[in-house]
Amino acid sequence: MPELPEVVYFKKYIDATSLHQQLSDVEIENDTILSGITPAGLQKHLKECQFQSTSTHGKYLFIRTDNGCELMMHFGMTGEPVYYKKPDEKPGYPRVTFHFANGYHLAFNCMRMLGEVGIVESRESFIREKDLGPDAYSEAFDLTTFRELLSDKRGMIKSALMDQSFIAGIGNECSDEILYQAGIHPKTTIAGLSDSNIKLIYEKMQEVIEEKIDSNMEHRKLPDSYILSHREEGSECPKCGGTIEKIKVSGRNGYYCPKCQQN
Numbered sequence: 001m002p003e004l005p006e007v008v009y010f011k012k013y014i015d016a017t018s019l020h021q022q023l024s025d026v027e028i029e030n031d032t033i034l035s036g037i038t039p040a041g042l043q044k045h046l047k048e049c050q051f052q053s054t055s056t057h058g059k060y061l062f063i064r065t066d067n068g069c070e071l072m073m074h075f076g077m078t079g080e081p082v083y084y085k086k087p088d089e090k091p092g093y094p095r096v097t098f099h100f101a102n103g104y105h106l107a108f109n110c111m112r113m114l115g116e117v118g119i120v121e122s123r124e125s126f127i128r129e130k131d132l133g134p135d136a137y138s139e140a141f142d143l144t145t146f147r148e149l150l151s152d153k154r155g156m157i158k159s160a161l162m163d164q165s166f167i168a169g170i171g172n173e174c175s176d177e178i179l180y181q182a183g184i185h186p187k188t189t190i191a192g193l194s195d196s197n198i199k200l201i202y203e204k205m206q207e208v209i210e211e212k213i214d215s216n217m218e219h220r221k222l223p224d225s226y227i228l229s230h231r232e233e234g235s236e237c238p239k240c241g242g243t244i245e246k247i248k249v250s251g252r253n254g255y256y257c258p259k260c261q262q263n
Contacts, residue, residue, distance in 0.1 A: 002075040004137055004169025005212030007061050010073075010081050011054045014063065014106070017083035019051050022101040033095040033110060035072070035118035045069045045119045046098070055123060057135045058168025062123045070123055076114030082107045132168040137209050141167070146202045150190055157193065157201070158186035159250040170205070173228060176254050177208045180227040185263035186249050186256050231255045 002010070026046050028039040037045075049065040056062070063071040073079070082091040085104050094107035096117050108117055120126040133149070134141045149167070153160050160166055161175040170178070179186055181204040184197060193201075215221040219229045225238050233246040233255070242259040 001077045001171055001173075002059065002079060003171035003174050003212075004056070004058055004135070005174070005209050006217055007056050007059055007075065007169070008137065008209075008213050009217055010075070011056050011061055013083070014051070014054055014061075014081055017104075018081075018098070018100075018106045019053070021050060021104070023047070023049055023051075023098055024101045025099040027097040027099060028095070029097070030095045030113065032113060033108070033115060033117055035074075035116040037118050042096075042117070042119065046071070051098075056137075057123065057127055058132055058164060059171070060126075060130075060132075062120070062126075070120045070126075072116070072118045072120045072126065073108060074116040076110060076112060076116070078112045079108065079110040079115035082109045127168075131165045133164065133166045134168065136167050136169040136205060143199060143202045147195075147198055150193070150198060153190050155190060156187045156249055157184065157190055158254060160190060161201075161205075162250065162252065169209075172252050172254060173231070174205075174208055174212070176231065176256065177212075177226060177228050178204045180256060180261060181208060181225075183260055185261045186247055186254050187263060227255060227257070 023046055026043045031039050034042060046069065049067045051063050052066050053064045054061060059074060061073045083104060083106050084090060091107050091109040093109050093111045095110050096108040098106040134145060153166060158175050158179060161170045161178065162172060178201060182200045211222055222228055230236065230238055230244055233244060235244040237244055237257040237260060240257065240259045242257050244255050245258055247254050247256055
């Protein structure tokens, strides 16, 4: 599933391809992808406008238009933006396609139909309505904020990191990598974390996010010491040579090294 780093990458992709171009049409090939709006409503809001700027919060991407609309995208398990011109470059699952007057197109490509596209009243009100926590990559999310949030939180650290109402943007893959880099067992309770543990988790969170953004969504470009390239039960731990094991936390399958991440 696209997590915060992938959504930041999508933001950069749209910034580089799709801003300041006149929209000529919005084509909805499957309206079940729409959230809170009809096909006619989406077309009316975006008629002959331009995408002006983008922003993100957690796993959500927002595109502001020159008529004041905020277009929201959530990429689900398999969503991605695809910018193309020639018909043979059209992706395989274009649920919504934004056609530009210059002959180019931006498709919301989503194979498994778990993404969402819609218009929101404002980014801020949407974040409140969805009860999203602070964005893990924002300047406002510092170590002090992380400590304060954890002081009111109970349960296991991996569950907390994946809780979007606690911190927005960290999912199953990122939480595995953060805890692996910090050498902390996924089922460690928040009450059992020392202050140095909390500081280390925060630092590794920022490092992992940066590395994943820089990798352009390709695990092979991540450092050799990252578990994401070995995230399979029975794989060899890239740090100690031990065996990667699968673990279930809050109903989700995660991966860790029992030698490097002792409880």
